[in-house]
Amino acid sequence: MGLLDGLRAALGLRAEADARRDADPEDLFGMSTAYLTMHAELGYDAMDEAALCFSGVDASGFEQTVDEVEAILESGRAETGTDFAVQADDHGYQWVVLRDDDPEDLVTSMHFAADTFVENGYGSRLLAAVFAYQKPSRDGEDGRAYWIYSFRRGSFYPFAPRPGRERDNGVEFKLESVLDGELEIEPDKEYWYPLWPSEHGTHPWE
Known part of the structure; x- marks a missing residue:
């Protein structure tokens, strides 16, 4: 199974078949307290970046929805200071x-x-929301970790990538144990899919 097939399975086609409920953007508000716990109990600082992944569809209504998302974020930029960009990866x-x-x-x-995707009838196109964290490291080791929300599964899971496409499972299990109960964590670890950079490293959270 290649990276693209794995992503489709974990966040897309198979997850859709095994979906526990419809996409609910309200779940994302769990991160409003989780970032405090990440810092206070685990020493992780929230990075200044997050990303929403979705699959497109060739329909004018969908294109208008993407335009509406951009318009909403643009109108809120002055109040929140949140910069944004819409881009595609290699897949x-x-x-x-x-x-x-x-x-x-x-x-x-x-x-x-x-929520704009859901309200316009395109909630099924939402795949994942990614929130990035960084833990200061004295020995120069990579201290990154991510919380990934699967819209198809209605749950979060941790991802701690390391050089060489390795994962720090110990860190992931630690994140699970501390945030379990505060976040709705995916119980089936088969769905803890690693979101590695694509061939040219174009995933936006890198």
Whole structure:
């Protein structure tokens, strides 16, 4: 199974078949308190970036929805200071990339974007929301970790990538144990799919 097939399975086609409920952007507000726990109990700082992943469809209504998402984020930029960009990766998935040094503004902007897709009837096109964290490291090791929300599964899971396409499972299990109960965490670890950079490193959270 290649990266693209895996992504489709974990966040797309198979997850849709095994979906526990419809996409609910309200779940994203769990990150409004989780970032505080990440810092206080685990020493992680929220990074200034988050991203919403969705799959496109060749329909004028969908294109208008993407335009509406951009218009909503643009109108809120003055109030929240949240910068954004819409871009595609090497696999044809699209991303709304959000940048803001206030984690709560990132969550709010992410919610606005996701809710617009749902309200316009395109909630099924939403795949994942990605929130980035960084833990200071004295020995120069990579201290990044991500919380990924699967819209098809209605749950979060941790992802701690390391060089060489390795994962730090110990970190992921630690994140699960501390945030379980505060976030709705995916119980089936088969759905903890690693979102590695694509061939040319174009995933926007890198």
